[in-house]
Amino acid sequence: LGGSISRAIQQMSNATIIDEKALNECLNEITRALLQSDVQFKLVRDMQTNIKKIVNLDDLAAGHNKRRIIQQAIFNELCKMLDPGKPSFIPKKGKTSVVMFVGLQGSGKTTTCTKYAYYHQKKGWKPALVCADTFRAGAFDQLKQNATKAKIPFYGSYMESDPVKIAEEGVERFKKENCDLIIVDTSGRHKQEAALFEEMRQVAEATKPDLVIFVMDSSIGQAAFDQAQAFKQSVAVGAVIVTKMDGHAKGGGALSAVAATKSPVIFIGTGEHMDEFEVFDVKPFVSRLLGMGDLSGFMDKIQEVVPMDQQPELLQMLSEGTFTLRIMYEQFQNLLKMGPIGQVFSMLPGFSSELMPKGREKESQAKIKRYMTMMDSMTNEELDSTNPKLMNESRMMRIARGSGRPLRDVMEMLDEYKRLAKVWSKMKGLKIPKKGEMSKV
Ligand code: GDP
Numbered sequence: 001l002g003g004s005i006s007r008a009i010q011q012m013s014n015a016t017i018i019d020e021k022a023l024n025e026c027l028n029e030i031t032r033a034l035l036q037s038d039v040q041f042k043l044v045r046d047m048q049t050n051i052k053k054i055v056n057l058d059d060l061a062a063g064h065n066k067r068r069i070i071q072q073a074i075f076n077e078l079c080k081m082l083d084p085g086k087p088s089f090i091p092k093k094g095k096t097s098v099v100m101f102v103g104l105q106g107s108g109k110t111t112t113c114t115k116y117a118y119y120h121q122k123k124g125w126k127p128a129l130v131c132a133d134t135f136r137a138g139a140f141d142q143l144k145q146n147a148t149k150a151k152i153p154f155y156g157s158y159m160e161s162d163p164v165k166i167a168e169e170g171v172e173r174f175k176k177e178n179c180d181l182i183i184v185d186t187s188g189r190h191k192q193e194a195a196l197f198e199e200m201r202q203v204a205e206a207t208k209p210d211l212v213i214f215v216m217d218s219s220i221g222q223a224a225f226d227q228a229q230a231f232k233q234s235v236a237v238g239a240v241i242v243t244k245m246d247g248h249a250k251g252g253g254a255l256s257a258v259a260a261t262k263s264p265v266i267f268i269g270t271g272e273h274m275d276e277f278e279v280f281d282v283k284p285f286v287s288r289l290l291g292m293g294d295l296s297g298f299m300d301k302i303q304e305v306v307p308m309d310q311q312p313e314l315l316q317m318l319s320e321g322t323f324t325l326r327i328m329y330e331q332f333q334n335l336l337k338m339g340p341i342g343q344v345f346s347m348l349p350g351f352s353s354e355l356m357p358k359g360r361e362k363e364s365q366a367k368i369k370r371y372m373t374m375m376d377s378m379t380n381e382e383l384d385s386t387n388p389k390l391m392n393e394s395r396m397m398r399i400a401r402g403s404g405r406p407l408r409d410v411m412e413m414l415d416e417y418k419r420l421a422k423v424w425s426k427m428k429g430l431k432i433p434k435k436g437e438m439s440k441v
Protein backbone atom coordinates (compact mmCIF):
# COMPACT_ATOMS: atom_id res chain seq x y z
CA LEU A 1 0.00 0.00 0.00
CA GLY A 2 2.65 2.51 1.03
CA GLY A 3 4.38 1.81 -2.23
CA SER A 4 1.45 2.48 -4.49
CA ILE A 5 0.50 5.65 -2.69
CA SER A 6 3.98 7.03 -2.83
CA ARG A 7 4.16 6.06 -6.49
CA ALA A 8 0.92 7.87 -7.17
CA ILE A 9 2.08 10.95 -5.38
CA GLN A 10 5.47 10.74 -6.98
CA GLN A 11 3.86 10.75 -10.42
CA MET A 12 1.83 13.69 -9.38
CA SER A 13 4.81 15.71 -8.27
CA ASN A 14 6.71 14.84 -11.41
CA ALA A 15 4.00 16.14 -13.66
CA THR A 16 4.79 19.65 -14.71
CA ILE A 17 1.21 20.70 -15.36
CA ILE A 18 -1.20 19.90 -12.60
CA ASP A 19 -4.69 19.68 -13.88
CA GLU A 20 -7.79 17.94 -12.79
CA LYS A 21 -6.92 14.86 -14.80
CA ALA A 22 -3.66 14.40 -12.92
CA LEU A 23 -5.36 14.86 -9.57
CA ASN A 24 -7.99 12.31 -10.53
CA GLU A 25 -5.39 9.81 -11.54
CA CYS A 26 -3.63 10.28 -8.25
CA LEU A 27 -6.85 9.88 -6.30
CA ASN A 28 -7.82 6.75 -8.19
CA GLU A 29 -4.53 5.20 -7.36
CA ILE A 30 -4.98 6.04 -3.68
CA THR A 31 -8.50 4.66 -3.80
CA ARG A 32 -7.20 1.30 -4.88
CA ALA A 33 -4.60 1.38 -2.14
CA LEU A 34 -7.11 2.21 0.58
CA LEU A 35 -9.40 -0.55 -0.60
CA GLN A 36 -6.53 -2.97 -0.21
CA SER A 37 -6.22 -1.67 3.31
CA ASP A 38 -9.85 -2.74 3.94
CA VAL A 39 -11.35 0.70 3.92
CA GLN A 40 -14.94 0.45 2.76
CA PHE A 41 -15.62 1.43 -0.83
CA LYS A 42 -18.27 4.00 0.03
CA LEU A 43 -16.00 5.68 2.55
CA VAL A 44 -13.20 5.88 0.03
CA ARG A 45 -15.56 7.49 -2.45
CA ASP A 46 -16.67 10.05 0.14
CA MET A 47 -13.09 10.85 0.90
CA GLN A 48 -12.33 11.29 -2.77
CA THR A 49 -15.15 13.79 -3.15
CA ASN A 50 -14.03 15.73 -0.10
CA ILE A 51 -10.41 15.86 -1.19
CA LYS A 52 -11.44 17.34 -4.50
CA LYS A 53 -13.26 20.06 -2.64
CA ILE A 54 -10.32 20.75 -0.36
CA VAL A 55 -7.37 20.58 -2.69
CA ASN A 56 -7.18 23.79 -4.59
CA LEU A 57 -5.91 23.15 -8.10
CA ASP A 58 -4.65 26.71 -8.39
CA ASP A 59 -2.49 26.22 -5.31
CA LEU A 60 -1.03 23.10 -6.82
CA ALA A 61 -0.38 24.76 -10.12
CA ALA A 62 1.22 27.74 -8.42
CA GLY A 63 4.11 25.52 -7.49
CA HIS A 64 3.40 24.97 -3.83
CA ASN A 65 4.65 21.64 -2.61
CA LYS A 66 2.13 19.36 -4.31
CA ARG A 67 3.09 16.22 -2.56
CA ARG A 68 2.76 17.91 0.79
CA ILE A 69 -0.61 19.42 0.02
CA ILE A 70 -2.17 16.17 -1.14
CA GLN A 71 -0.58 14.11 1.59
CA GLN A 72 -1.87 16.49 4.22
CA ALA A 73 -5.36 16.61 2.73
CA ILE A 74 -5.71 12.83 2.65
CA PHE A 75 -4.28 12.48 6.11
CA ASN A 76 -6.65 15.04 7.57
CA GLU A 77 -9.63 13.57 5.80
CA LEU A 78 -8.96 10.08 7.19
CA CYS A 79 -8.45 11.51 10.68
CA LYS A 80 -11.82 13.23 10.41
CA MET A 81 -13.47 9.98 9.34
CA LEU A 82 -12.27 8.36 12.56
CA ASP A 83 -13.88 11.04 14.65
CA PRO A 84 -17.61 10.42 15.16
CA GLY A 85 -17.95 13.86 16.72
CA LYS A 86 -18.85 12.77 20.21
CA PRO A 87 -16.71 11.02 22.83
CA SER A 88 -17.75 7.67 24.25
CA PHE A 89 -19.04 7.20 27.78
CA ILE A 90 -16.06 7.41 30.13
CA PRO A 91 -16.38 5.35 33.34
CA LYS A 92 -15.45 7.17 36.55
CA LYS A 93 -13.15 5.64 39.12
CA GLY A 94 -15.01 4.92 42.35
CA LYS A 95 -18.41 5.02 40.68
CA THR A 96 -19.98 1.78 39.45
CA SER A 97 -19.99 1.31 35.69
CA VAL A 98 -21.06 -1.75 33.75
CA VAL A 99 -19.25 -2.31 30.46
CA MET A 100 -20.45 -4.99 28.07
CA PHE A 101 -18.24 -6.42 25.34
CA VAL A 102 -19.73 -7.67 22.08
CA GLY A 103 -18.28 -9.06 18.86
CA LEU A 104 -18.07 -12.22 16.81
CA GLN A 105 -16.27 -15.28 18.10
CA GLY A 106 -12.52 -15.00 17.74
CA SER A 107 -12.55 -11.21 17.51
CA GLY A 108 -10.68 -11.03 20.80
CA LYS A 109 -13.42 -10.19 23.31
CA THR A 110 -12.28 -12.35 26.21
CA THR A 111 -8.65 -11.30 25.80
CA THR A 112 -9.63 -7.66 25.47
CA CYS A 113 -11.93 -7.76 28.51
CA THR A 114 -9.00 -8.77 30.66
CA LYS A 115 -6.70 -6.22 29.09
CA TYR A 116 -9.28 -3.52 29.72
CA ALA A 117 -9.71 -4.64 33.33
CA TYR A 118 -5.97 -4.88 33.89
CA TYR A 119 -5.37 -1.46 32.34
CA HIS A 120 -7.77 0.11 34.81
CA GLN A 121 -6.63 -1.97 37.76
CA LYS A 122 -3.12 -0.62 37.29
CA LYS A 123 -4.57 2.85 37.61
CA GLY A 124 -6.17 2.00 40.94
CA TRP A 125 -9.63 0.85 39.84
CA LYS A 126 -11.51 -2.13 41.23
CA PRO A 127 -12.53 -4.04 38.10
CA ALA A 128 -14.35 -7.38 37.92
CA LEU A 129 -15.07 -9.82 35.10
CA VAL A 130 -18.33 -11.62 34.36
CA CYS A 131 -18.36 -14.49 31.88
CA ALA A 132 -21.72 -14.53 30.12
CA ASP A 133 -20.49 -16.81 27.35
CA THR A 134 -22.22 -20.14 27.75
CA PHE A 135 -22.07 -20.93 24.06
CA ARG A 136 -18.45 -21.88 23.70
CA ALA A 137 -17.10 -24.75 25.74
CA GLY A 138 -14.12 -23.60 27.75
CA ALA A 139 -15.14 -19.95 27.65
CA PHE A 140 -15.39 -19.71 31.43
CA ASP A 141 -12.05 -21.47 31.93
CA GLN A 142 -10.37 -19.02 29.58
CA LEU A 143 -11.73 -15.99 31.41
CA LYS A 144 -10.95 -17.57 34.77
CA GLN A 145 -7.37 -18.17 33.76
CA ASN A 146 -6.91 -14.63 32.47
CA ALA A 147 -8.57 -13.11 35.52
CA THR A 148 -6.57 -15.21 37.97
CA LYS A 149 -3.32 -14.21 36.31
CA ALA A 150 -4.23 -10.55 36.68
CA LYS A 151 -5.72 -11.04 40.16
CA ILE A 152 -9.07 -9.69 39.04
CA PRO A 153 -12.27 -11.05 40.64
CA PHE A 154 -14.46 -13.01 38.22
CA TYR A 155 -17.85 -14.62 38.04
CA GLY A 156 -19.20 -17.44 35.88
CA SER A 157 -20.58 -20.95 35.96
CA TYR A 158 -19.94 -24.37 34.48
CA MET A 159 -23.49 -25.50 35.11
CA GLU A 160 -25.75 -22.60 34.26
CA SER A 161 -26.55 -22.38 30.57
CA ASP A 162 -28.51 -19.14 30.58
CA PRO A 163 -26.12 -16.27 29.77
CA VAL A 164 -28.69 -13.68 30.82
CA LYS A 165 -29.00 -15.16 34.29
CA ILE A 166 -25.22 -15.36 34.79
CA ALA A 167 -24.71 -11.81 33.56
CA GLU A 168 -27.37 -10.52 35.89
CA GLU A 169 -26.06 -12.42 38.91
CA GLY A 170 -22.46 -11.43 38.24
CA VAL A 171 -23.23 -7.75 37.88
CA GLU A 172 -25.39 -7.87 41.00
CA ARG A 173 -22.65 -9.55 43.04
CA PHE A 174 -19.92 -7.11 42.00
CA LYS A 175 -22.12 -4.12 42.61
CA LYS A 176 -22.49 -5.35 46.19
CA GLU A 177 -18.73 -5.73 46.40
CA ASN A 178 -18.32 -2.11 45.33
CA CYS A 179 -16.39 -2.83 42.17
CA ASP A 180 -16.26 0.29 40.04
CA LEU A 181 -15.78 -1.38 36.65
CA ILE A 182 -17.93 -4.45 36.02
CA ILE A 183 -17.03 -5.99 32.70
CA VAL A 184 -19.39 -8.43 30.99
CA ASP A 185 -17.83 -10.77 28.45
CA THR A 186 -20.38 -12.25 26.04
CA SER A 187 -20.45 -15.06 23.54
CA GLY A 188 -20.02 -14.74 19.81
CA ARG A 189 -20.76 -17.10 16.98
CA HIS A 190 -18.89 -17.61 13.81
CA LYS A 191 -21.65 -16.08 11.77
CA GLN A 192 -24.03 -13.25 12.30
CA GLU A 193 -27.13 -15.01 13.49
CA ALA A 194 -30.41 -13.77 14.78
CA ALA A 195 -29.98 -15.85 17.95
CA LEU A 196 -26.73 -14.10 18.81
CA PHE A 197 -28.20 -10.63 18.46
CA GLU A 198 -31.26 -11.60 20.48
CA GLU A 199 -28.96 -12.90 23.21
CA MET A 200 -26.98 -9.64 23.21
CA ARG A 201 -30.20 -7.66 23.47
CA GLN A 202 -31.32 -9.72 26.46
CA VAL A 203 -27.97 -9.54 28.26
CA ALA A 204 -27.98 -5.77 27.77
CA GLU A 205 -31.51 -5.52 29.06
CA ALA A 206 -30.61 -7.50 32.18
CA THR A 207 -27.33 -5.73 32.99
CA LYS A 208 -28.09 -2.20 31.75
CA PRO A 209 -24.54 -1.45 30.63
CA ASP A 210 -23.28 2.13 30.75
CA LEU A 211 -21.10 1.33 27.78
CA VAL A 212 -21.18 -1.38 25.12
CA ILE A 213 -17.87 -1.97 23.38
CA PHE A 214 -17.75 -3.57 19.95
CA VAL A 215 -14.58 -5.64 19.56
CA MET A 216 -13.30 -6.04 16.03
CA ASP A 217 -10.47 -8.09 14.59
CA SER A 218 -8.37 -5.75 12.44
CA SER A 219 -8.21 -8.35 9.69
CA ILE A 220 -11.94 -8.80 9.01
CA GLY A 221 -11.69 -6.61 5.95
CA GLN A 222 -14.71 -5.31 4.12
CA ALA A 223 -17.04 -7.24 6.45
CA ALA A 224 -16.44 -4.69 9.19
CA PHE A 225 -19.26 -2.34 8.26
CA ASP A 226 -22.04 -4.94 8.21
CA GLN A 227 -20.78 -6.61 11.33
CA ALA A 228 -20.58 -3.40 13.32
CA GLN A 229 -23.93 -2.26 12.05
CA ALA A 230 -25.60 -5.56 12.97
CA PHE A 231 -24.39 -5.28 16.57
CA LYS A 232 -25.33 -1.61 16.75
CA GLN A 233 -28.87 -2.51 15.70
CA SER A 234 -29.34 -4.89 18.62
CA VAL A 235 -27.41 -3.11 21.39
CA ALA A 236 -26.33 0.48 21.94
CA VAL A 237 -22.68 0.17 20.90
CA GLY A 238 -20.83 3.22 22.23
CA ALA A 239 -17.17 2.46 21.51
CA VAL A 240 -14.94 0.27 19.38
CA ILE A 241 -11.76 -1.66 20.17
CA VAL A 242 -9.67 -2.96 17.28
CA THR A 243 -7.61 -6.07 18.04
CA LYS A 244 -4.63 -7.82 16.48
CA MET A 245 -3.03 -4.64 15.27
CA ASP A 246 0.28 -6.44 15.74
CA GLY A 247 -0.48 -8.51 12.64
CA HIS A 248 -0.33 -7.60 8.98
CA ALA A 249 -3.73 -5.96 8.75
CA LYS A 250 -3.71 -2.19 8.49
CA GLY A 251 -7.09 -2.00 10.16
CA GLY A 252 -8.99 0.01 7.56
CA GLY A 253 -12.13 -1.74 8.82
CA ALA A 254 -11.97 0.53 11.86
CA LEU A 255 -13.18 3.39 9.66
CA SER A 256 -16.20 1.30 8.76
CA ALA A 257 -16.88 0.40 12.39
CA VAL A 258 -16.77 4.07 13.37
CA ALA A 259 -19.10 4.98 10.51
CA ALA A 260 -21.52 2.14 11.26
CA THR A 261 -21.69 2.66 15.03
CA LYS A 262 -21.04 6.42 15.12
CA SER A 263 -18.71 5.60 18.01
CA PRO A 264 -15.01 6.24 18.50
CA VAL A 265 -12.24 3.69 18.65
CA ILE A 266 -10.91 3.83 22.22
CA PHE A 267 -8.16 1.19 22.41
CA ILE A 268 -6.23 -1.14 20.16
CA GLY A 269 -4.90 -4.60 20.93
CA THR A 270 -1.33 -5.18 19.88
CA GLY A 271 -0.63 -8.72 21.05
CA GLU A 272 -1.85 -11.67 23.04
CA HIS A 273 -0.47 -10.49 26.36
CA MET A 274 -2.29 -8.57 29.00
CA ASP A 275 -0.30 -5.38 28.61
CA GLU A 276 -0.33 -5.33 24.81
CA PHE A 277 -3.07 -2.77 24.82
CA GLU A 278 -2.86 0.88 23.85
CA VAL A 279 -5.02 3.94 24.02
CA PHE A 280 -6.13 4.62 20.46
CA ASP A 281 -4.34 7.52 18.87
CA VAL A 282 -5.78 8.71 15.55
CA LYS A 283 -2.65 10.03 13.88
CA PRO A 284 -0.33 7.03 14.17
CA PHE A 285 -3.24 4.83 13.12
CA VAL A 286 -3.86 6.83 9.96
CA SER A 287 -0.13 6.90 9.25
CA ARG A 288 -0.17 3.14 9.33
CA LEU A 289 -3.24 2.98 7.11
CA LEU A 290 -1.38 5.04 4.56
CA GLY A 291 1.78 3.06 5.05
CA MET A 292 3.60 6.05 6.46
CA GLY A 293 4.83 4.35 9.62
CA ASP A 294 4.00 5.37 13.14
CA LEU A 295 6.68 7.91 13.49
CA SER A 296 6.47 9.96 10.33
CA GLY A 297 4.67 12.80 12.03
CA PHE A 298 7.25 12.72 14.74
CA MET A 299 10.06 13.01 12.22
CA ASP A 300 8.43 16.06 10.65
CA LYS A 301 8.09 17.65 14.06
CA ILE A 302 11.72 17.07 14.88
CA GLN A 303 12.67 19.26 12.00
CA GLU A 304 10.34 21.98 13.10
CA VAL A 305 11.26 22.01 16.75
CA VAL A 306 14.83 20.95 17.25
CA PRO A 307 17.46 23.45 16.20
CA MET A 308 20.08 22.03 13.91
CA ASP A 309 22.82 22.21 16.51
CA GLN A 310 20.91 19.87 18.79
CA GLN A 311 20.26 17.22 16.23
CA PRO A 312 23.56 15.31 16.51
CA GLU A 313 22.90 14.57 20.17
CA LEU A 314 19.37 13.43 19.47
CA LEU A 315 20.46 11.40 16.50
CA GLN A 316 23.00 9.58 18.56
CA MET A 317 20.50 8.79 21.30
CA LEU A 318 18.03 7.44 18.79
CA SER A 319 20.48 5.33 16.86
CA GLU A 320 21.76 3.64 19.99
CA GLY A 321 18.34 2.17 20.49
CA THR A 322 18.80 0.99 24.06
CA PHE A 323 16.53 2.74 26.46
CA THR A 324 17.84 2.68 29.99
CA LEU A 325 16.14 4.08 33.06
CA ARG A 326 18.75 6.84 33.01
CA ILE A 327 17.67 7.90 29.53
CA MET A 328 14.08 7.92 30.75
CA TYR A 329 15.13 10.10 33.68
CA GLU A 330 16.87 12.55 31.36
CA GLN A 331 13.86 12.63 29.05
CA PHE A 332 11.61 13.36 32.00
CA GLN A 333 13.87 16.26 32.94
CA ASN A 334 13.58 17.58 29.40
CA LEU A 335 9.86 17.08 29.38
CA LEU A 336 9.40 19.04 32.58
CA LYS A 337 11.57 21.83 31.27
CA MET A 338 9.74 21.56 27.97
CA GLY A 339 12.97 22.37 26.28
CA PRO A 340 13.19 21.62 22.58
CA ILE A 341 13.86 17.93 23.08
CA GLY A 342 11.18 17.74 25.72
CA GLN A 343 8.72 19.08 23.19
CA VAL A 344 9.79 16.52 20.67
CA PHE A 345 9.38 13.66 23.07
CA SER A 346 5.98 14.86 24.11
CA MET A 347 4.97 14.29 20.48
CA LEU A 348 6.02 10.67 20.40
CA PRO A 349 3.00 8.37 20.20
CA GLY A 350 3.68 6.70 23.54
CA PHE A 351 4.67 9.83 25.37
CA SER A 352 1.87 12.05 24.23
CA SER A 353 -1.31 10.07 24.66
CA GLU A 354 -0.50 8.16 27.82
CA LEU A 355 2.04 10.08 29.78
CA MET A 356 0.85 13.60 29.09
CA PRO A 357 -2.78 13.53 28.02
CA LYS A 358 -4.10 16.86 26.85
CA GLY A 359 -5.77 18.92 29.56
CA ARG A 360 -4.14 16.92 32.34
CA GLU A 361 -0.66 18.43 32.17
CA LYS A 362 -0.53 19.31 35.88
CA GLU A 363 -1.41 15.78 36.91
CA SER A 364 1.08 14.34 34.44
CA GLN A 365 3.85 16.56 35.72
CA ALA A 366 3.19 15.44 39.27
CA LYS A 367 3.35 11.84 38.10
CA ILE A 368 6.62 12.36 36.28
CA LYS A 369 8.10 14.06 39.34
CA ARG A 370 6.98 11.10 41.44
CA TYR A 371 8.67 8.72 39.05
CA MET A 372 11.84 10.78 39.22
CA THR A 373 11.82 10.75 43.03
CA MET A 374 11.75 6.97 42.93
CA MET A 375 14.50 6.88 40.35
CA ASP A 376 16.62 9.03 42.65
CA SER A 377 16.70 6.00 44.95
CA MET A 378 18.16 3.78 42.27
CA THR A 379 21.77 2.73 41.98
CA ASN A 380 23.88 3.56 38.94
CA GLU A 381 23.81 -0.09 38.02
CA GLU A 382 20.03 -0.03 37.93
CA LEU A 383 19.86 3.20 35.97
CA ASP A 384 22.28 2.03 33.31
CA SER A 385 21.21 -1.59 33.07
CA THR A 386 19.97 -3.06 29.83
CA ASN A 387 19.00 -6.28 31.56
CA PRO A 388 15.25 -6.40 32.19
CA LYS A 389 15.68 -9.15 34.80
CA LEU A 390 17.86 -7.01 37.05
CA MET A 391 14.93 -5.28 38.70
CA ASN A 392 13.87 -7.99 41.16
CA GLU A 393 11.53 -7.69 44.08
CA SER A 394 14.12 -6.89 46.72
CA ARG A 395 15.48 -4.06 44.58
CA MET A 396 11.98 -2.73 44.03
CA MET A 397 11.31 -2.86 47.75
CA ARG A 398 14.53 -1.01 48.50
CA ILE A 399 13.59 1.70 45.99
CA ALA A 400 10.13 1.98 47.55
CA ARG A 401 11.61 2.37 51.04
CA GLY A 402 14.26 4.78 49.87
CA SER A 403 11.79 7.08 48.17
CA GLY A 404 8.99 6.67 50.70
CA ARG A 405 6.57 5.46 48.01
CA PRO A 406 4.47 2.29 48.04
CA LEU A 407 5.77 -0.69 46.09
CA ARG A 408 2.79 -0.34 43.75
CA ASP A 409 4.15 3.03 42.58
CA VAL A 410 7.55 1.56 41.85
CA MET A 411 5.92 -1.16 39.80
CA GLU A 412 3.85 1.38 37.92
CA MET A 413 6.96 3.40 37.13
CA LEU A 414 8.74 0.31 35.84
CA ASP A 415 5.71 -0.58 33.69
CA GLU A 416 5.87 2.89 32.23
CA TYR A 417 9.55 2.36 31.54
CA LYS A 418 8.80 -0.88 29.70
CA ARG A 419 6.15 0.81 27.63
CA LEU A 420 8.41 3.67 26.66
CA ALA A 421 11.27 1.30 25.92
CA LYS A 422 9.00 -0.36 23.39
CA VAL A 423 8.25 2.95 21.66
CA TRP A 424 11.92 3.77 21.78
CA SER A 425 12.96 0.48 20.19
CA LYS A 426 10.80 1.32 17.19
CA MET A 427 12.89 4.41 16.58
CA LYS A 428 16.14 2.54 16.35
CA GLY A 429 17.84 3.14 13.06
CA LEU A 430 15.44 5.86 11.96
CA LYS A 431 17.04 8.52 9.85
CA ILE A 432 16.28 12.04 10.85
CA PRO A 433 15.74 14.15 7.78
CA LYS A 434 17.68 17.38 7.47
CA LYS A 435 15.82 20.61 7.75
CA GLY A 436 13.95 21.46 4.58
CA GLU A 437 14.00 17.89 3.36
CA MET A 438 10.52 16.57 2.79
CA SER A 439 9.54 13.38 4.53
CA LYS A 440 8.17 10.92 2.01
CA VAL A 441 4.73 9.35 2.10
P1 GDP B 1 -13.33 -14.10 21.62
O1 GDP B 1 -13.81 -15.34 20.99
O2 GDP B 1 -13.91 -12.90 20.96
O3 GDP B 1 -13.52 -14.07 23.09
O4 GDP B 1 -11.77 -14.02 21.32
P2 GDP B 1 -10.53 -14.42 22.26
O5 GDP B 1 -10.30 -13.37 23.28
O6 GDP B 1 -10.71 -15.81 22.74
O7 GDP B 1 -9.34 -14.31 21.21
C1 GDP B 1 -9.22 -15.13 20.07
C2 GDP B 1 -7.74 -15.28 19.76
O8 GDP B 1 -7.18 -14.05 19.36
C3 GDP B 1 -6.93 -15.75 20.95
O9 GDP B 1 -5.98 -16.69 20.52
C4 GDP B 1 -6.22 -14.50 21.43
O10 GDP B 1 -5.01 -14.77 22.08
C5 GDP B 1 -6.04 -13.75 20.14
N1 GDP B 1 -5.94 -12.29 20.32
C6 GDP B 1 -6.80 -11.45 20.93
N2 GDP B 1 -6.38 -10.17 20.85
C7 GDP B 1 -5.22 -10.20 20.18
C8 GDP B 1 -4.26 -9.18 19.76
O11 GDP B 1 -4.43 -7.98 19.97
N3 GDP B 1 -3.18 -9.62 19.08
C9 GDP B 1 -2.97 -10.94 18.80
N4 GDP B 1 -1.87 -11.27 18.12
N5 GDP B 1 -3.83 -11.90 19.17
C10 GDP B 1 -4.92 -11.55 19.85
Ligand code: MG
Pocket residue numbers: 109110111133139185186187
Ligand atom coordinates in the same frame (compact mmCIF):
# COMPACT_ATOMS: atom_id res chain seq x y z
MG1 MG C 1 -14.60 -15.27 24.34
